[in-house]
Amino acid sequence: AQSVAQPEDQVNVAEGNPLTVKCTYSVSGNPYLFWYVQYPNRGLQFLLKYITGDNLVKGSYGFEAEFNKSQTSFHLKKPSALVSDSALYFCAVRAFTGRRALTFGSGTRLQVQP
Amino acid sequence: NAGVTQTPKFRVLKTGQSMTLLCAQDMNHEYMYWYRQDPGMGLRLIHYSVGEGTTAKGEVPDGYNVSRLKKQNFLLGLESAAPSQTSVYFCASSVRGGLGYTDTQYFGPGTRLTVL
Numbered sequence: 001a002q003s004v005a006q007p008e009d010q011v012n013v014a015e016g017n018p019l020t021v022k023c024t025y026s027v028s029g030n031p032y033l034f035w036y037v038q039y040p041n042r043g044l045q046f047l048l049k050y051i052t053g054d055n056l057v058k059g060s061y062g063f064e065a066e067f068n069k070s071q072t073s074f075h076l077k078k079p080s081a082l083v084s085d086s087a088l089y090f091c092a093v094r095a096f097t098g099r100r101a102l103t104f105g106s107g108t109r110l111q112v113q114p
Numbered sequence: 115n116a117g118v119t120q121t122p123k124f125r126v127l128k129t130g131q132s133m134t135l136l137c138a139q140d141m142n143h144e145y146m147y148w149y150r151q152d153p154g155m156g157l158r159l160i161h162y163s164v165g166e167g168t169t170a171k172g173e174v175p176d177g178y179n180v181s182r183l184k185k186q187n188f189l190l191g192l193e194s195a196a197p198s199q200t201s202v203y204f205c206a207s208s209v210r211g212g213l214g215y216t217d218t219q220y221f222g223p224g225t226r227l228t229v230l
Contacts, residue, residue, distance in 0.1 A: 009154075034218070043118070043204055043221035044157075090156060101147060101172060102219060104156040 002027040004093050006105035013081045014113050021076040021108045023091030033074040034092040034102065035065055044090060050074060061085070081112045116140055118222035120205050126228045127195045135190040135225050137205030145208045146188035147172075147219065148180060150201040157204065163188055195229045202226050 003026045013019045025031055032051060036044040048059025055067045065076045074091060088109050092102040118139045127133055137146065144165050149157040159172030161180040169180045177199060179191045188207075192199060206219040 004156075006156075036221075041224075043223045044206075044219075046218050046220070049218060101159045101162050102157075104149075104158075106154055106156040 002093055002095055002103045004091050004103055004105035006091055006108045008108050010109040010111060012111045012113065015083050016080050019078050019081045019085070019110065019112070021089050021110060023074045023076065023105060024072050025074060025091070025093040026072065027093050027095045029095050032094050033065070033067060035059065035063070035076050036090045036092065038088040038090065047076075083112050083114050086110055086112045118205055118207055118220055120222040120225050122225060123223070124226050126230065128230050129196060131195050132191070132193050133195065135203055137188045137190070137222060138186055139207040139220075140186065141207060141209070141220065142185070143207035143209050144185070146182065147206045148178070148188065148190045149204045149206065150174065151204060151224070152201050160190065197229045200227060200229045
């Protein structure tokens with residue numbers, strides 16, 4: 001079975017500072033990893049994904065994520081946070097083979113203070 | 115191009131009542147999914163479909179039924195609603211690809227359901 005852990009319910013950061021939202025996963029075989037963002041009263045929006053290749057993946061709105069196979073992690077990062085980045089962030093995983101449905105983490109609320 | 119749409123946006127039911135949630139996508143995607151979102155639990159897969167006329171169970175299928183009679187529509191039914199089904203329901207779709215295709219999912223805006 002595949003699973004995702006987001007150890008922090010909330011992350012607080014000041015505007016302009018770097019941010020990190022943590023994610024670790026468990027899956028049989030090679031993983032496909034995703035980050036989604038959810039703004040209030042909205043559906044999830046795709047941010048970025050890791051398939052294979054370069055461990056540093058760049059996505060929308062200046063976000064990037066680093067895949068670390070040995071630590072089974074896929075942390076989301078941004079060099080300089082904006083107040084508008086405040087939202088709920090979900091990490092998700094699926095295995096390379098098998099069912100295509102994603103397994104989501106419980107979500108991390110990012111609060112960027114002005 | 116509207117993407118993924120869901121109707122209704124809000125609904126309040128009494129215990130035992132039935133209802134159907136409609137999901138529609140105009141991206142010609144093969145795969146469609148229904149999730150429920152509960153506080154602190156992320157999204158959990160209820161049912162999914164890999165093509166017109168086919169459906170399969172996800173993690174939490176009990177109390178729900180689905181149908182995919184047309185490629186663009188995926189219906190989620192509650193035959194006898196229970197308070198435990200109070201949740202926000204999201205539909206998603208993804209394009210079909212070959213082995214190893216990543217199937218990025220595109221989500222609808224959600225339906226907030228309250229069962230009293």
